[in-house]
Amino acid sequence: MLSGVLTRTDTGVALAGRSVTLHSRKHGVTAWSTTVKTATTDSTGHYKFTVTPSGSTDYYVEYLANSSTALGTGSSTVTVS
Numbered sequence: 001m002l003s004g005v006l007t008r009t010d011t012g013v014a015l016a017g018r019s020v021t022l023h024s025r026k027h028g029v030t031a032w033s034t035t036v037k038t039a040t041t042d043s044t045g046h047y048k049f050t051v052t053p054s055g056s057t058d059y060y061v062e063y064l065a066n067s068s069t070a071l072g073t074g075s076s077t078v079t080v081s
Contacts, residue, residue, distance in 0.1 A: 006018055007045055
């Protein structure tokens, strides 16, 4: 399971009810895939994805915001073997 919490970068306040997108790529490849899964953050900004990698796989979570609520951002890359 891959999980995290989405917060505003300027205030640290959790963002509830927001859509986040999981992307993947084979480890060592430079191009990211199209969307693997999407999830919605809970009331405390938490999200989770259940994935079953085939071999070493890099994952990246992305949030695209509208400018009135927060800036868009992405996670660090995580490799799962």
